[in-house]
Amino acid sequence: MKVLALRQHSPHAALLGELLGSEFDVQGIVNVTPEALNADVLVTTHLSSEEASATTARLVHVPGAGYEGIAWRSLPDGCVGANVFCHEVPIAEYVLHAALAHVFAQHKPLPLTETTWPRAYLQREFRDELYGRRMTIVGTGHIGQEVAKRAQAFGIATTGINRRGGAAPYFNVTAPIGRIDAFLADADILVLCCPLDDTTRHLFDRERLARLPSTCLFINVARGEVVEEEALYEALRDRRIGAAVLDVWYQYPKTVDDALAPSRFPFVGLSNVATTPHISGWSRGLLDRRYRAIADNIRRLKEGLTLENTIWPDR
Structure with missing residues (x-):
């Protein structure tokens, strides 16, 4: 054979x-x-x-x-x-790592020396927690379930969006994709891990992105084209979305010698965006x-x- x-x-x-x-x-x-x-x-x-x-x-x-x-x-x-x-386990770990990194982003520890220790201790700031946050996960298959399982271990409330709204393990609530807009305004963290097809291409357009709170952490481990490229860039540039972790893209090279950016827009220049080269499952x-x-x-x-x-x- x-x-x-x-x-x-x-x-x-x-x-x-x-x-x-x-x-x-x-x-x-x-x-x-x-x-x-x-x-x-x-x-x-x-x-x-x-x-x-x-x-x-x-x-x-x-x-x-x-x-x-x-x-x-x-x-x-x-x-x-x-x-x-x-690949669902490493991708789920990637997502939770991104969420934890976001929570700790404002906490920048100093080297503790005899001159920095007194100020670092006496003027230390409070940091945020993942506990009590709300995570909306678009896609409740292999990846979505592993993400939800780990999110629940941190005390995060999980909402799963799938085609028909069928129940899935580790989700507090599931809903059909036709009702997705009802769950966006309350999403502290939005995770995209759905397949790309005719029903999900540009699922997140300019109007739908505008429904997210300005403090939302937007994580895409699905496919770039699930989100309208220009609309996402502008929403992040203008801080209408708090932050994003993007592992999937809009332009892919065919060889290592191709001179090609991952997007037509300079996401990498935005301070509220973390970018990785499609490696979330690459363990x-x-x-x-x-x-x-x-x-x-x-x-x-x-x-x-x-x-x-x-x-x-x-x-």
Whole structure:
């Protein structure tokens, strides 16, 4: 069985090959052409319509949760799509770290010496707490639940927004996305961890961002395009949103030599914005967990068993 890991995932072909064993032909391809996609399995996050039409694959496996970069409708009949998670714990830790850092932001300890200690002690300032805060989490799946579980351990009240308002573990309240506006004005912390699709693209436009309190901490670990780019920049620039932690972006390089900013707007110049290069889930151990799950699904394909986490055809 031939397996191809494409583009930025090509360096992981060796790990996948080691997990699958010698009965599988696992290769990594950096420069992808439609003619090269003659394989049983493709491991990729991006596949153009032309590439999807040209492949002979029976399985397209996304090595992550987001799958909006695949031209699913152009795949050959019978081809199945699947994704994989294993990143929810580090992302949840990232979110809580961001919230704690925000609470401690005004507390800048001095080195304690014989000259600074008296003033530091006698004039120390009170700091804020996470306890009693209200967190609205858009997306109550794997990531949202792990965030909510940790938030509740700090005494944070959690509200979850999902498609139909169905109950989910670790949330005090859940509501359908159609009622999202009713929960924004009271959000001390807003966390976006929903998929990007036609229903969530630009979910937060200028009008919806204006519903947030000016003290809100805005954390996006979903996709950049869930939020209107210019509207978010202006809201943060003008301090209509208190602060933001942004891990996901609007422009992504294809190679390390690309001269490309993450956004058309200078978010990095704003003092109330912390920026990271899409690393919230990028922890040691992540790749091993993910590729073990992918290898298991590839074995299932070979043995004719039901695949895990199928996303195409539409569930």
